[in-house]
Ligand SMILES: Nc1ncnc2c1ncn2[C@@H]1O[C@H](COP(=O)(O)OP(=O)(O)OP(=O)(O)O)[C@@H](O)[C@H]1O
């Protein structure tokens with residue numbers, strides 16, 4: 008046997024000393040960082056206290072400000088009744104307009120590991136130094152082509168997350184800023200940390216979700232979306248990577264980078280460049296600039312399909328391909344099934360199947376999901392209705408028969424747990440498409456879909472038996 012000579016990789020005393028020194032330096036750095044954050048916090052609190060005392064000193068003993076801007080015209084000392092004018096002078100209504108405060112520094116957090124590092128986005132797991140609480144820090148996205156200011160999408164993301172309070176919507180704890188506040192990219196959202204996103208779970212799980220689990224997830228998704236729509240918020244980028252799941256089986260809707268408030272009726276000119284291609288509703292692909300909550304319901308339909316098969320449902324390579332896949336699965340539209348669709352900008356020059364081909368051009372959802380119950384197919388068919396008016400609202404979805412039938416939705420607490428990828432070092436590079444960036448919408452132009460159903464009949468009948476279309 009070879010002599011037991013010391014390997015050249017073995018640790019020497021020098022190595023050990025170096026490691027100890029590095030450890031000491033790291034600890035010292037950490038201590039300094041915590042000390043700095045503490046001092047900043049103290050200064051901030053002192054400043055706030057100073058402002059508060061200044062404000063109370065300005066007020067009189069009766070709580071009213073001593074100096075007040077007079078808004079009414081100068082009145083004479085007495086009025087007609089001889090009473091002192093000050094007794095009848097119109098009172099100023101005072102509203103609490105909230106206040107602006109300085110954001111805390113990102114130095115109050117210690118980064119633990121990256122969760123996601125994409126072309127523009129960055130999300131990391133971090134620990135708040137003062138409390139030890141774990142959060143997800145998300146850097147606010149900026150438009151790389153336009154660095155002139157905070158993009159409206161970022162402002163909306165902050166505003167909407169601050170306004171939302173629902174168990175199925177991710178919570179924003181605070182907005183923090185980096186040292187150099189002149190750098191626009193130094194703005195971070197500190198979000199409640201959620202262990203998984205549905206996309207990562209679906210990619211890694213050996214078996215698909217059980218029907219009872221799919222129901223629980225869909226109910227939570229519909230409940231969150233119903234809350235958003237009730238509060239006039241369109242999410243506009245629902246997809247499995249934007250749905251988080253914690254270890255207690257609770258689903259949280261995240262990523263409000265595309266979301267916005269809308270009124271009723273919605274504004275006449277909304278951008279069509281919303282929703283990641285595979286989850287984008289046909290009216291958007293056909294160029295509608297007036298759309299509503301139904302675009303989110305279409306995305307929920309796509310998510311439903313994905314939960315059942317673990318594969319995104321409609322993986323188009325571009326807008327035209329996506330439309331082709333939609334028509335292939337959901338049937339082609341006509342004036343009966345979708346009144347007025349021909350008036351949409353990109354629909355005018357479409358060539359669709361006619362004659363015998365058009366008759367076989369109905370929905371193929373039943374065939375694609377042979378194991379789904381009739382109630383399940385009816386819900387999926389409804390969510391993936393080409394005509395947005397025919398899709399159920401989130402509230403209607405919550406009341407759907409599918410959720411009342413056996414197997415019943417599984418209790419959240421009984422949900423299986425999964426190893427958390429977000430809790431470890433992770434740099435993902437997905438091949439799936441991203442949410443669209445600002446810019447011009449794709450022109451679809453004159454596309455010929457008239458042959459897309461040729462051969463479908465043969466496919467469905469197969470070798471000597473026919474699938475029953477119920
Ligand atoms: N609160 C959170 N807790 C844990 N992980 C999170 C949280 N928020 C986001 N993530 C993870 O980071 C990923 C990206 O987050 P998000 O979608 O908000 O950012 P994004 O930059 O808009 O990303 P993308 O462009 O890929 O949609 C999510 O898919 C999820 O895996």
Ligand SMILES: [Mg+2]
Pocket residue numbers: 248249262
């Ligand atoms: Mg996202």
